[in-house]
Amino acid sequence: MAKVLVAFYNGVSDEKNPSAMPVFYEAFIQGLDRAGNQVMVYSHAAFGIDFGEIDIQTRDSILNFEPDLCIVFNNCFYDLAEVVECPIIIYEVDSPRYFSNKENIRRNPERYLYFIFQEDSRAILKENFEISDNRIFYAPFFSEVYADTAMEQTTNISFIGSLFYLGNTNIFESFIQQNPSEQERAMMASCLKDLRENPQVTATELIYKHNITSELVARHMDLSQLLMMMSREKRLRVLSAVADLGLELYGTENWGNTYFEDSRLNMSYNSKKVYSIQHNQNIYNKSKIGINVSHLQATSGFPWRVMDIMASNACLVTDYHEDFKRLFGNIPIPTYESELEAYEVCRQLIKDESRRKEIVLQCQEVIENKYRFRHLLPRLEEYSGITLHV
Structure with missing residues (x-):
């Protein structure tokens, strides 16, 4: 076991739950905790900024904790290179393009270990930051969502995700x-x-x-x-196209306070707070289809949403990513290249229940056998050199 500091951007806010966080981070932290580790968590609402000098209170708190390992998602936290002596993992969840503190990395690239969810990011890290290849490690996402066969599937299509924010100055x-x-x-x-x-x-x-x-x-x-703008456009086009098939849309509040020139999409939005493992699990299990519309920077890799859907009773429909073949073999995951194709793929799956169920079972099997937190933990230990289980 070890003392592990975990830091990340947290866009979730729930007055009823001060500990609210996105499903992936909840699963990650719970996984470390269940393995017997002591975890210190820093989550905040700052994305893609440089954090500057660490404040004395935070520095002292970290020093008193004495971490054996620090995991900073997207490097979205104070630079810890001069604060701690233990290994620091910069863990990609969006793209190196959105890393914080880029100049700190360029000044001292060998101080960190780099976990990537898509192989395309390896070349970016080497070219933009002069990082040695032996410090870059491929670690695909995982899921702790589970299927519930007793849940009635009352929704045709669900989507859980953000409407990308373009900032105060577009x-x-x-x-x-x-x-x-x-x-x-x-x-x-x-x-x-x-x-x-x-x-x-x-x-x-x-x-x-x-x-x-x-x-x-x-x-x-x-x-x-x-x-971000073009990812937003893509997401709006695809979700608008499938709205008439029975879409339930969950996510950031700007889905509900923006008119998209398409009232069907606005009418699909459910303002219920959705972020946790249980929330995602319930929604996907009651859905016949879970649709994925990735941001553009997910090129060969894909969002963690994909594996959450695959682990549930919903059938994944998604834009194509090269890593599907590498990770999932010959599973016939339904994909689309345009909004019109997304509509047609979803329409056919809603009509063909036997095909839908066959795909769902294959997806559930590969997640259970290869992509749970228990499969990630040995990679974390091997690459960091830190023992993370009792």
């Missing part, structure tokens, strides 16, 4: 409001097309490739926000 909106010329619009359109096709591309690569001579266009090459 970078694309700002670009349009500057009244760009026809040539500048064409430059931006070319960059957005490339970014959709290769979300790992850099702003410098885009500027050189498309000969961006306009200061206006170059100034608005905030790729993190542009990716």
